[in-house]
Amino acid sequence: MKSSVIIFPGSNCDRDMDVALKKFGFKNQMVWHNDQSIPKSDLIVLPGGFSYGDYLRCGSIASKSKIIKSVIDFANSGGLVLGICNGFQILTETGLLPGILQQNKYLNFICKNIYVKVKDKKNKYFKNIKKDILELHIAHNEGNYFCSDDEIKSLEDNKQIAVTYCDEKGTEADENNPNGAVKNIAGIFNEKKNVLGMMPHPERMIDKYLSGEDGSLFFENLLGNMK
Amino acid sequence: MKVKVIVTLKNGVLDPQGKAIQQTLNGMNFENVSEVRQGKFFEIEVKEDDETKAKSLVDDMCKKLLANLVIEDYKIV
Numbered sequence: 254m255k256s257s258v259i260i261f262p263g264s265n266c267d268r269d270m271d272v273a274l275k276k277f278g279f280k281n282q283m284v285w286h287n288d289q290s291i292p293k294s295d296l297i298v299l300p301g302g303f304s305y306g307d308y309l310r311c312g313s314i315a316s317k318s319k320i321i322k323s324v325i326d327f328a329n330s331g332g333l334v335l336g337i338c339n340g341f342q343i344l345t346e347t348g349l350l351p352g353i354l355q356q357n358k359y360l361n362f363i364c365k366n367i368y369v370k371v372k373d374k375k376n377k378y379f380k381n382i383k384k385d386i387l388e389l390h391i392a393h394n395e396g397n398y399f400c401s402d403d404e405i406k407s408l409e410d411n412k413q414i415a416v417t418y419c420d421e422k423g424t425e426a427d428e429n430n431p432n433g434a435v436k437n438i439a440g441i442f443n444e445k446k447n448v449l450g451m452m453p454h455p456e457r458m459i460d461k462y463l464s465g466e467d468g469s470l471f472f473e474n475l476l477g478n479m480k
Numbered sequence: 481m482k483v484k485v486i487v488t489l490k491n492g493v494l495d496p497q498g499k500a501i502q503q504t505l506n507g508m509n510f511e512n513v514s515e516v517r518q519g520k521f522f523e524i525e526v527k528e529d530d531e532t533k534a535k536s537l538v539d540d541m542c543k544k545l546l547a548n549l550v551i552e553d554y555k556i557v
Contacts (some may be wrong), residue, residue, distance in 0.1 A: 309545070309546070310548055313545065313548070317545065346548070351550075352550060353548055353551055354548045355493075355494065355551065356496055356497065357496070358494065358496060358498070360496045360497065360500055397494075399493070399494075399550070399551060400550065401550070433494070
């Protein structure tokens with residue numbers, strides 16, 4: 254399986270993502286934001302970081318880069334597009350995903366391990382995943398997911414909520430919501446579920462000695478579902 | 481000509497920075513401050529002398545980039 258990671262000025266999780274994808278068997282290539290087109294890929298990843306220094310709104314400038322038209326075309330033709338952290342913010346700014354990531358409710362930059370609950374398994378990303386609750390890492394200042402009441406209803410009706418913040422037992426209470434996101438949302442799909450945006454970083458949890466292995470589960474499972 | 485734009489958060493959208501500024505002002509003995517909403521201000525130099533045309537261009541810019549209409553409103557002033 255071939256993957257492409259798009260690099261924007263200010264991306265800083267691009268190489269971590271490259272390491273993770275290769276570790277689990279993807280043939281990964283790095284693509285510069287100013288390129289016109291993306292090499293043949295089965296998966297496109299928009300990595301975490303601070304594209305364009307988070308100027309204007311997080312992800313807003315990157316969402317207008319040259320390469321984005323190819324990403325949108327790829328997504329609209331059913332290709333898998335994964336946006337992590339700043340990648341999620343870019344996906345909402347392109348309109349591929351609804352809503353927006355606002356500044357964290359308590360104004361602090363959050364950098365810690367959290368738990369998320371997998372809310373839907375009828376998709377390529379989480380089908381067959383061995384755990385319902387994953388321990389992942391978050392590091393963000395703008396992760397407070399927000400959208401209109403109508404959009405929330407449609408996300409729920411179409412089962413587009415991918416992962417929610419919870420505790421290690423899976424309880425989605427306010428105290429387990431690190432950033433104030435509506436309905437504890439940590440990640441969502443588009444309607445067809447080929448586009449996934451999420452704030453937590455699975456690429457940071459791929460080594461049992463350094464961090465944890467729930468990110469490994471995510472990548473192994475994704476690759477298995479793509480074959 | 482120069483066109484000025486103010487982008488503000490919609491009513492009801494949480495503004496944690498505005499809230500922090502309000503609390504700081506209250507702490508500085510400006511007790512009369514009951515709410516602060518923070519926004520953005522843009523001055524855009526457009527190569528266009530016709531005011532209507534210039535403002536219509538900026539309106540398009542606001543919709544496409546300067547404001548995110550999910551949470552923000554804009555005003556061309």
